[in-house]
Amino acid sequence: MNQFKSFTTPNQGPSISHLFFADDATIIGDLSMENANSIKRLLRCFYLISGLKINFNKSVLYGVNLDHDEIHLTASVIKCQSGSIPFTYLGLTVGANMNRICNWAPVINTFDARLSKWKTNTLSIGGRLTILKSVLEALPTYFFSIYKAPKKIIDILEAKRRRFLWGSDENARSVNWVSWDQVTTLKAQGGLGLTPLRDANVSLQNGGGDLKQRNIVYGDVSFSQYIIYLDVIRSSHIKNTVQERRNTWLWRWKRQSLDQNEAQQLHNCQSILAQVHL
Known part of the structure; x- marks a missing residue:
């Protein structure tokens, strides 16, 4: 569709257009009237498809190294609030x-x-x-x-x-x-x-400790006790690892496969989006 110009990270990094966390959505892109109008159209399309309406009174537009008047003008187009940096997001201070x-x-x-x-x-x-x-x-x-x-x-x-x-x-x-x-x-x-x-x-x-060192501990608990598959790769002590596994727990990150109804709903949604032109 190419209606929205996202933010491109430096050093040939990926382009980032949005981040989702629970019921919170962050849209990232260049500050321009074209992008502002594209956001309005995209959110309107989302509302028509899902029935979920965006509350613009709770939405805020922030700009990095940009003039506040320009941010305020763009926010008036989207009909949301304009904010300034630093700000608090998900309990953390940003900027x-x-x-x-x-x-x-x-x-x-x-x-x-x-x-x-x-x-x-x-x-x-x-x-x-x-x-x-x-x-x-x-x-x-x-x-x-x-x-x-x-x-x-x-x-x-x-x-x-x-x-x-x-x-x-x-x-x-x-x-x-x-x-x-x-x-x-x-x-x-x-x-x-x-x-x-x-x-x-x-x-x-360091993301939970230096995983190259087996003696790293947090309190009295060794990280290798929980990251058992790392030990298998590094030392191949499968027998010891299996015995260790009985004394700990593991997260199940893999989602179950879509059932027939979910797969049909996903197919219908993709068919509708394929026919949308902004």
Whole structure:
């Protein structure tokens, strides 16, 4: 159809026209009146085929390195809102300099909000350690998987975890019974098994850890325990891998095949789209 000019990534990379996540859709392309009118026609066609109407009052047009007046004019053609960078999308800050401490405020505020709900004095050290492992370690995971945290942010979050574990606050200090290095050492090595946030950030930046190293761990769990097929390829220890598999779980990513009704619906939809001319 070639009605919409998408965004082409540099270095002969692919062209990106849209991204879908759950019920959210992002359309990416050059800012022009032709593209704006094409978007309107495409969304109108989608509405006529599916019966699902787009709510333009909740839609926002953003521009990268573009004049705000031009963005606002194009948004008026689509009849949606115009926005500016940085903005928040799916809980993440987009377009901001994440090397600046202020842009990590959502993570710090989330830590503070969770800690304010718990009474430190009513929990034992074991209870606090359980909360640190099950809740506070997971809070920054989303940001850590996308951005590399500055050292200052890691220090701030680690300080909050230390104060919570030992029952102290900014006004009153308590006894630290063991060093923080001991707290973040594996249980098998005599520590308490808490994961250092810097290690967690580096691991998530690498897509879950350096898979070339079998001794990479997240907390007390080895990645090779879950990525069993990698071990088969690398070491061919099929017997050991099968035994390991019994103690873990696997995701089923493969979708079931289309049944007859779904296949017919897909064929009908393709037939309708083939006859559409914008």
